Amino acid sequence: MAKRTRHIKLGLFLIVDGSHEAAWRHPDATSARGMAFKRYVDVVTTADRNFFDFVFLADTLGITSDNLPMISRNARSECYDPIVLLSALAPFTQAVGLVATASTSYNDPYQVARRFASLDHLSDGRAGWNVVTSANRFEALNLSSDDLPPHEARYRRAREFVSVVKGLWDSWDDHAFVRDKESGLYFEPSKMHVLDHRGEFFSVRGPLNIPRSPQGHPVIVQAGSSEDGQDLAAATADVVFTAQDNLADARDFYAKLKARLQRYDRGEEDLIIMPGIFPVVGRTQGEAEDRFESLQSLLxxxxxxxxxxxxxxxxxxxxxxxxxxxxxxxxxxxxxxxxxxxxxxxxxxxxxxxxxxxxxAGARGHLQVVGTAATIADCIEEWVSTRAADGFNVMPPLLPSSMNDFKDLVIPELQRRGLLSSAIRTGTLREKLGLRHPPDMSHVYASDRPDELPLHSRIEP
Amino acid sequence: MAKRTRHIKLGLFLIVDGSHEAAWRHPDATSARGMAFKRYVDVVTTADRNFFDFVFLADTLGITSDNLPMISRNARSECYDPIVLLSALAPFTQAVGLVATASTSYNDPYQVARRFASLDHLSDGRAGWNVVTSANRFEALNLSSDDLPPHEARYRRAREFVSVVKGLWDSWDDHAFVRDKESGLYFEPSKMHVLDHRGEFFSVRGPLNIPRSPQGHPVIVQAGSSEDGQDLAAATADVVFTAQDNLADARDFYAKLKARLQRYDRGEEDLIIMPGIFPVVGRTQGEAEDRFESLQSLLxxxxxxxxxxxxxxxxxxxxxxxxxxxxxxxxxxxxxxxxxxxxxxxxxxxxxxxxxxxxxAGARGHLQVVGTAATIADCIEEWVSTRAADGFNVMPPLLPSSMNDFKDLVIPELQRRGLLSSAIRTGTLREKLGLRHPPDMSHVYASDRPDELPLHSRIEP
Known part of the structure; x- marks a missing residue:
């Protein structure tokens, strides 16, 4: 336990050209290169070598407004499909986790389970799925619907969706695929588990047509912080990404969400809470403020x-x-x-x-800190030591330059304070985050207790 | 015209461990390495450097049988999601096209359009989409359906689906994204086109949240050869992959399908017909037969x-x-x-x-040739010179070894006969295949003829 919480967790919120609304207009921005894949390779390989536990790709299923003056000034009007982009980036990295967003309102669990298991295999266990329910009517309009389902219904669907995905990830025991040339047996039939799910939203037979992935279950991230969102997170998530802009509210959120885990027979260490932080770093306070102003003036x-x-x-x-x-x-x-x-x-x-x-326009409701590395490290240290956060999802105002400032100035400061290891963490994303490896279902089927439920059913309330 | 048809087109049907049902049991098979990504890198980089126009990934949404004796002996019980796999392979290759299967029965057009546009961007114009309607009840059972829709309804949906995807690919004119830091304009509003599709199966507003891709439209491949399948292909496809096991039937299929193009105001050069070929190559006829027998004996x-x-x-x-x-x-x-x-x-x-x-069990109904490079080249030459094929989708019995035989023995023979260029074709997949680049919609909107239909509507009958 002590080991797990000593070091903070760090994510990189990967949005080209940076999280500030006007970042792309900054002289340092590489926005002229548009969709160039190399732009992403540069950022992600930097994260890979500099102590970030994962990169995080947000997503919306379309341009989320019909306001032309706004969207025609917004760099997010063009972006890659997140699972395609992270799959292409995976071979360029060795350590960093790869978290992509996929909506439970406009996908099928079989396809999502399969894509993230695929990413987990090809990255040797570094995949994570950011579960969203979609929050914008323009997404619905692109997906043959007139509007989003009501909030509560979206979350009910999300709960069933995640349960089915985890069930599908349990389709195979760890060593099911024997690939025995001699006997001609490719997999051991007793190690395959058919899900046969029938629920309110989905009926899914299974099994998944891909072996159990290195992490067993790719890491589940959840970012909704409403009551419904918190409940989904407490029941199913490994990591929560949340927008908190002050310490008091963040501590309150942290305490309530950790307490809520008990309802689902889960412990505090089973869910990592990572608010977003929008750090504007300078060598002096004045330099940081000038940097911030140079972005603000472009709005x-x-x-x-x-x-x-x-x-x-x-x-x-x-x-x-x-x-x-x-x-x-x-x-x-x-x-x-x-x-x-x-x-x-x-x-x-x-x-x-x-x-x-x-x-x-910068932090979008997340914690915003404009200052020196010491100021930013002070803030991070205060939040993690007073139970407001287990780590942060870092939202650099401008990419790649603010990220380089963060790695050159803030990361060494965090290491000096013992908040961050000075060696890059190895292993799967779960291992890096100190999360448990979900066991396969062999113990369930070997238990001679047919009344015992399979794993995927146990996560239901 | 003459230039376009002189050289044959070659695809590589990429199925680890090869197309023969028992390939994985062969002593040369690398099947023990299972999901290892490196296995795919090896095959695809070989294709990239050896005159293949594209690699082709078939797919099913699940294990397509509940017959345990069969599926537990079948290497296809495990496979990667095709779009995830091809995205990861894209950066390892420079020339070869990347064709992935996606079902129109169990996806949404917005997501498919976006994923293939994403792959097209990151591969500099090498993406292709193999359109299938799914053909197996076990796929339906994984996707919240009790059975497949009827054949005719699947194809009606596919027609609308492809039309919507192409419409979404026309969301932006070629130079819509100006990314002008000075004025703060990211895209030119007049170069964005909202689709506003409302049809029998889908309602899709658009635009796509990714710029027009290098090919304009990624290449459309279609593999159904029924009447409905041929009609879908004649209306919408750039390439047809078909199972033909004898010259007479193949010529008949070729003639009818090329003739059918007129119905849709398309010319013969707009659709490339590529039957599958299952080549068992030996330095002598005896060696080829022994190789075939060594696979057959493992069934x-x-x-x-x-x-x-x-x-x-x-x-x-x-x-x-x-x-x-x-x-x-x-x-x-x-x-x-x-x-x-x-x-x-x-x-x-x-x-x-x-x-x-x-x-x-080898060719699965495709053309099977067991013989020397000369025998195989004779067959290929006869098919392409008598209007039975414009090229072939090569289905190596065993990967990677049969593919290496093909490149070492058959490809030089095809080059000697002038059937294949001795320089690797460069450019987009469309350019390699000699297909037209679809123009963006600027001419439609600039034409001052508001009665003229946008491109995506024109492909409808």
Whole structure:
């Protein structure tokens, strides 16, 4: 236990050209190279050699707005399919975990289970799946639906989806494939398990047509922080990525989510909580502030209202940039936890929409720290030592340059403080994160207790 | 025209451990290494450097039988997801096309369009999509369905699916993404085209969230040879992969399919017909026959009935290995063209089921040639010079060894005869295959003729 929590976990939120909304316009940005695969290779190999446990690819199934002034100024209007991109990047890396987003609302569990098992095989156990339920109507419109299902229904589907995926990952015991040329037996029939799932949303026979992968189960990441999202995470996730912008709320979130694990017979060490951090690093405080300002000054005012409206899931129609939020604002069906955070911050600090835009265009509601390596390490140390975080998903404002600042300045500082190992962690992503390796089902079938449920059923409440 | 047809096209049907049912048991097979990614790298880099236009990954969404004696002896019980595997292989190759199978019955067009556009970007224009409608009930059972939709409905859905995918690939004109740091404009709004498709099976708004890919449209391959399959191919495909085991039938198929192109305002050069060929190469006829026999002798009798039943889509229940086919045999919903070929061959040559198994366990109904490089080149030359084929999808009996035989012995012979270039073709897969580059939609929107239909609608009958 002590060993597990001593070192913080670090993810890299991989968004070309960086997490700041205007990053692509920065003189250091390599945005002119567009879809060039090499841009991703450069960033990911840097992460691979510099103590990041994983790279993390967010995703949406389409361009999530029809506001032309905004989308035509947004670098996210073009992006690779995450599983295709991470598969191509896998052979360029040796240590770093590869976490891709896939939606449970617009996929089938069989295909998702198979793709992540495939990625896990070809990366020797470094795959992770970020489970999302999709949060935007424009995704629905691309996927033959008029709108998203209601929030609660999306999460009910997600729960069943993840359960089926884990069940499929248990299709084979570890050494099922004997490939015995002499006898002609390719796999041992008793080591194959047919799932035969029949549920509310899916009926899936199985088995998966790929052997159990090196991690047994690729790592499950979950990023929804609403009540439904927290419950899904407590039941099924290995890692939670959450947007928290202050210590008090983060500690509260951390305590409640860790406590909730008991409901599912899971221990604190079974779920790693990693808020996002948006670090603007300088050799001096002044340099950091100048760097931040050089990005902020590139924000285009046309983007302000649609940005806040989309990211916060808020209906701002009829409002102008210098208006305050009205006292009553319609809740929408998506981004529940982000809505809450945006509205609370705006009310607390009496922000106009323009000010909200300036506040959220970088960190998007995550922790934002502008300062020296010592300032940033202080913050990280405080959060991890006061049970607000087990580590952070690092969202560099600008890629690749802010990432290089982070590795050159902040990482050595974290190592000096003993928060980070000075050797790159080896092994599977689970091993790097200190997570348990899920056993195969051989013990279930060997137990002579036919009333004992198979693993995948046990994760259900 | 003359230039285009002078050289034959070559695909590599990539199935580890080779196309022969018992290949994995052969002493030369590397099957003990199982899912090792390196096995695929070795084969694909060989194809890349040795005049193959593309590698071709077939696929099924699951293990397509519940017959344990068969599946537990079958190397295809484990395989990678094809798009994940080809994405990982792309950076290892420079010239060879990368064709992956994806089913139109169990996917959404938005996701398929995006994945293949992603693969096309990261491979600099070498992606191809093999369109299948799925042919096996066990795939349906894994994808929340009790059975496959009827044959005709699957193909109706496939037609709409391909049309939507092509429409999405036309979401952006070639130079839509200007990424102009100065003005802050990332893309030119007038160069984005929203599809707004509403059809029988799908409603898809668009645009795709990835720029137009290097090929404009990744190459469309189609492998169904039934009437419905031929019609889908004539309307939408660039390449047809077909099972033909004799010259007369192949010429007939070729003539009819090329003629059918006129219905869709397409020319003969717009569709390349590539039968499969299963070449067993030896330095002498005797060596080739010995090699074939060494594979045939590894076939396990337990596999015979389920193999023929599954591959041929035939109901053989109640029959024994040494029975003949009954005079009336139930047609099933899948593998229409393969059924026809299997039954016709069995009747013509009075084969027992055991003999059918021995006949089809290698080439699976494709052209099988056992002989020297000269014999095989003679056959290829005869087929391409008498309008039975524009090239072949090569199905090496055993990988990697039969592939090496083919490249060392047959390819130089084809080059000597002027059937194959002695320089590796460069450029996109379309360019290598001599196919037209589909223009973007700028001419449609610039034409001042609002009654002119966008490209994707024009491919409909």
């Amino acid at each position: 285009h005012p046309d983007v302000g209202i649609p940005f806040i409206s989309r990211l916060g899931g808020l209906d701002l129609s009829g409002l102008a940039l210098d208006d305050m939020l009205p006292s009553v604002i319609d809740a929408t069906n998506s981004s529940k936890s982000r809505q809450k955070l945006f509205v609370a911050t705006a009310r607390r600090d009496s922000l106009t929409i323009r000010q909200m835009f300036m506040r959220f | 396990h009798p337990d596999v015979g009935i389920p193999f023929i039943s599954r591959l041929g889509g035939l109901d053989l229940s109640g029959l024994a290995l040494d029975d003949m086919l009954p005079s009336v045999i139930d047609a099933t919903n899948s593998s229409k063209s393969r059924q026809k070929l299997f039954v016709a061959t069995a009747r013509r040559d009075s084969l027992t089921i055991r003999q059918m198994f021995m006949r089809f």
